Amino acid sequence: MRRDIFQAIADPTRRAILVLLAAQAMTPNAIAENFNSTRQAVSKHLRILTECELVNQEQIGREIYYSLEIDKMKEIDEWLEQFKKIWETKFNQLDHLLATIKNK
Amino acid sequence: MRRDIFQAIADPTRRAILVLLAAQAMTPNAIAENFNSTRQAVSKHLRILTECELVNQEQIGREIYYSLEIDKMKEIDEWLEQFKKIWETKFNQLDHLLATIKNK
DNA sequence: AAAATGCGAAACCGAAAGGTTGCATTTATA
DNA sequence: TATAAATGCAACCTTTCGGTTTCGCATTTT
Numbered sequence: 001m002r003r004d005i006f007q008a009i010a011d012p013t014r015r016a017i018l019v020l021l022a023a024q025a026m027t028p029n030a031i032a033e034n035f036n037s038t039r040q041a042v043s044k045h046l047r048i049l050t051e052c053e054l055v056n057q058e059q060i061g062r063e064i065y066y067s068l069e070i071d072k073m074k075e076i077d078e079w080l081e082q083f084k085k086i087w088e089t090k091f092n093q094l095d096h097l098l099a100t101i102k103n104k
Numbered sequence: 105m106r107r108d109i110f111q112a113i114a115d116p117t118r119r120a121i122l123v124l125l126a127a128q129a130m131t132p133n134a135i136a137e138n139f140n141s142t143r144q145a146v147s148k149h150l151r152i153l154t155e156c157e158l159v160n161q162e163q164i165g166r167e168i169y170y171s172l173e174i175d176k177m178k179e180i181d182e183w184l185e186q187f188k189k190i191w192e193t194k195f196n197q198l199d200h201l202l203a204t205i206k207n208k
Numbered sequence: 209a210a211a212a213t214g215c216g217a218a219a220c221c222g223a224a225a226g227g228t229t230g231c232a233t234t235t236a237t238a
Numbered sequence: 239t240a241t242a243a244a245t246g247c248a249a250c251c252t253t254t255c256g257g258t259t260t261c262g263c264a265t266t267t268t
Contacts, residue, residue, distance in 0.1 A: 010114035011256080015183075022190060029214065041257055043216060062214050062265040070194060073187045076180070079119075083177045086126060090174060115226080133244065145227055147246065166235040166244050212267070218260085225254070230247105237242075 005075055008052040013037070014045050018068060021055060025067035109179055112156040117141070118149050122172060125159060129171035 009015055017031055032042040046066055049055045054072045058065045113119055121135055132150060136143040150170055153159040158176045162169045 004116075006110075006116075006119065007114045010111045012108075012110075013256090015110065019186065022187060027214075028216090037256085038258065039215080040217090040259085044256075047216080059215095064215070068187075068190075070187060070191045073184065074191060077184055077188070080177065080181055080184070082123065083126060083172075083174060084181070086172075087174045087178060117226090131244075132246090141226085142228065143245080144229085144247090148226075151246085168245070210268085213265080215262105215264085217262085219258105220260100221256105221258085223255085223257100226252090228249105228251080230249085232247085233245085235242100235244080238240085 003048055003052055005052050005054065005072060006079075008048055008054055009076070011045070013042075014049060017042070017045055017049065018054065018073075021066060021068040022070075025058070025065040027063045027065055031066070107152055107156055109156050109158065109176060110183075112152055112158055113180070115149065117146075118153060121146070121149055121153065122158065122177075125170060125172040126174075129162070129169040131167045131169055135170070 009018070013035060016034070020026060020031060020034060028039055028043050028046060031046070032039040035042060046055065049066075050057060052072065054069055055066045056069050058067065113122070117139060120138070124130060124135060124138060132143055132147050135150070136146040139146060150159065153170075154161060156176070158173055159170045160173050162171065
């Protein structure tokens with residue numbers, strides 16, 4: 001299926017799942033209670049998130065606990081880096097402008 | 105069509121367009137030269153990026169220059185904030201561990 | 209041992225995505 | 239003024255997406 005991390009976070013349900021898992025590891029059933037779709041639909045989302053290595057599984061008896069793989073989230077931040085440079089520069093320019101006005 | 109910014113950056117071509125525009129404003133034709141798809145396909149991507157307010161248009165004669173709307177990119181960073189707190193905490197824990205080992 | 213629970217996988221479906229071709233419109237040029 | 243260039247839009251097609259229902263398989267509970 002070859003999905004990447006950006007496709008993974010494109011879906012609002014998956015983003016919400018990631019936020020849930022940021023707080024604590026959860027089972028598919030527990031996660032599904034937070035949404036209006038079926039457990040199976042959530043399961044599909046978890047499969048995608050697992051493939052992208054955004055979440056981990058740990059089986060305990062018949063339950064599977066999913067937890068956030070925080071390191072993978074950094075990849076988004078790394079992509080953003082190239083734009084951060086720009087908005088920081090823009091901020092500095094504004095900063096400079098304000099300072100100039102102030103000293104008039 | 106109601107797309108959000110996360111859907112906008114889900115497509116690799118659109119991400120590449122954003123990177124191109126980060127360097128300089130460009131026309132659809134110029135942008136399309138960088139990809140294997142038709143100008144019309146690129147035009148569709150630009151339409152989506154415009155709807156999401158990730159890019160601006162400026163018409164000059166018969167040409168339209170597209171430029172990056174950097175402020176909108178910050179929204180992704182803002183969403184990431186909630187996860188950053190986690191990975192910074194993890195880093196600090198590791199940091200502490202390393203310090204402990206060092207002082208042994 | 210039988211029933212219930214937790215889960216994933218498969219089959220199916222409608223909607224949306226991403227691409228192409230063909231056109232209409234506006235602006236520049238010969 | 240006729241032609242070329244730059245662009246957006248619409249129609250169409252194939253693939254993917256996200257959902258549901260049905261099922262099978264472990265594991266736990268009664």
